[in-house]
Amino acid sequence: MKETNLKKIAQNECANWSLGNCIGCDVYIDTGYLERNNWTPVFLSIKSKKADKPCTVDKGCEYFNNFVVK
Numbered sequence: 001m002k003e004t005n006l007k008k009i010a011q012n013e014c015a016n017w018s019l020g021n022c023i024g025c026d027v028y029i030d031t032g033y034l035e036r037n038n039w040t041p042v043f044l045s046i047k048s049k050k051a052d053k054p055c056t057v058d059k060g061c062e063y064f065n066n067f068v069v070k
């Protein structure tokens with residue numbers, strides 16, 4: 001995908017997009033806990049490396065791959 005297309009998709013679809021910067025929020029679960037208990041809480045965290053910095057989707061973004069275009 002072209003870089004400009006990725007930025008456009010991030011701008012329109014990514015919950016972390018904020019005026020070209022990234023909020024830096026990430027979502028994760030404990031898969032071991034899920035397997036043992038058949039449910040699991042969902043955790044949110046802020047990645048300080050990404051928060052309040054320009055969107056890095058052009059260089060690759062795990063959140064984008066896992067939640068925006070999956």
Ligand code: SF4
Nearest residue numbers: 014016022055056061
């Ligand atoms: S860096 Fe990733 S998570 Fe952050 S705004 Fe860009 S696409 Fe979204």
